[in-house]
Amino acid sequence: TxxxxxxxxxxxxxxxxxxxxxxxxxxxxxxxxxxxxxxxxxxxAGEGESAQPGDLARLLRAIAADFRAQGHAVAEKLETLPGFAFRPVAMRRLIVNLLENAVRHAGQGIAVHCARDHGTVHFSVLDRGPGIPMSQAEKAKQPFSRLDRDSAKPGAGLGLAIVDRIAKLHGGTLELLARDGGGLEARVSLSIGPERTPGY
Missing domain, CATH: 1.10.287 (Helix Hairpins)
Known part of the structure; x- marks a missing residue:
């Protein structure tokens, strides 16, 4: 080739x-x-993969540990979550994309959070980088979209589009939010139905 x-x-x-x-x-x-x-x-984007019961908090913890092993400081604030079905390879790609995005554009103040709110699971990758104008948040999720800050960096503008697509494949959403104190919060919300106790 x-x-x-x-x-x-x-x-x-x-x-x-x-x-x-x-x-x-x-x-x-x-x-x-x-x-x-x-x-x-x-x-x-996970469309050919079957969903299977899994532990999302454990997956987040494992990926955060992988990034720390590569020399990146990644803090954790992970609640115990109920087991629910998701596509493990696609979900790993989603989380890795968000962390790679934080490393590339911020490199500091990176953290991974997850919590349950009744029938919804929220998990976020946060950083202390320059963030993005909230007026461009939706544009940043579009395929091949590159913001002004990214013009000199390599890439096709697909990282967040992949995250958004995988989130939607799971019936969820991706939000790009201004982090309190500065930086960006990329939050994924997944509906898992009625509350269940851990153990599926």
Missing amino acids: PLTKLRLAAAMLEDGSNEELQQSMTRNIEAIDATIGQFLDFAR
């Missing part, structure tokens, strides 16, 4: 004869790879 050929060409430059070119090629390959990955994630 073209990407494979580019990777091979970059590898052939690893003798140090043109280190600047090699690094530039590597960065561009990684950017192309990430963009293709976003297109594939958007195309799939």
Whole structure:
């Protein structure tokens, strides 16, 4: 494939004869790879996956731990949630996208929260970055939409669109809110029906 050929060409430059070119090629390959990955994630978005009973709080905790292992400070405020059915691979993609977004645009004050409010589960990824104008919140969720702050950064503008699509696939919603004290709160709300005790 073209990407494979580019990777091979970059590898052939690893003798140090043109280190600047090699690094530039590597960065561009990684950017192309990430963009293709976003297109594939958007195309799939969990629609072919079956829902199964799971523990959302446990999944949030595990993904937050993965990000901490990569050197990112991620705080947690996770309540015990009732078991309910969701698509585990798609839900993982949703949470990872939100955390990657927080790391990319803020890099500080990142936290993961979840709570139950009667028949609805809310979970959020919060940060202390510059946030976004609330007038652009809906635009930010549209496919291929890139805000002014993102114009110089790689990507296809699909990260939040994927999150929104997966949330809707689960009968839920994605809200982008101004965080108290500054920053952004990306909140997903899922209706799980009447309250149930943990254990499904």
